[in-house]
C-alpha cells in the first residue's frame with residue numbers, strides 16, 4: 001500500500017478511520033464542501049473546512065508559520081479553537097473542536113508547533129477531529145454552508161509536517177494539523 005497523496009483523500013467511515021490512524025496516515029473525515037460530516041452522516045450544508053481525524057489529547061499543529069490572532073470559544077460550532085494569522089499572505093487558519101489550547105493571543109508560532117490538543121468540543125459529533133479552515137479574513141470560523149471568504153485547505157496543503165523539509169516562503173503552503181506517525185510522510 002502506498003502512502004502517496006491520494007491515500008489521504010478517501011472518505012472512510014469512523015470505525016475504519018480509527019484503525020487506519022494507527023497505520024500512520026492522517027485521515028480526512030470530511031473534505032472542503034463535503035456533504036458528509038466527520039461522523040460519516042449527511043450534513044445539510046456544505047462543509048467550510050477539512051476534518052482531520054485524531055485521538056483525544058494528541059497535539060494540534062500549526063499548519064504554517066503565523067501569529068495567534070484569537071482563541072475561539074463558540075460552543076455551537078467551532079467549540080474551542082485557535083485562529084492563526086498568516087499576515088504576509090492575508091490568510092487566516094482556524095482549528096476547531098480542540099480539547100485544550102497551548103498558545104495565547106499575539107504569540108508567534110512556527111509550522112508544526114503545537115497549538116492545542118485534539119478534542120471533540122463544539123459541533124464535533126462526538127468524533128475527535130480537527131476542523132481546519134482557511135479564511136481570507138479574521139473571524140471565528142464558519143458554520144456549515146457559509147463558505148464566504150473560505151478556501152480549500154487541501155489545494156495548498158503539502159502533506160504531513162516534516163521538520164527535515166524546507167517549505168516555500170513565497171506563498172502560503174499548509175501542512176496537516178495532526179501529526180503523522182513515523183513513516184507516514186515517506187514518498
Ligand SMILES: [Zn+2]
Nearest residue numbers: 049050051131
Ligand atoms: Zn469540520
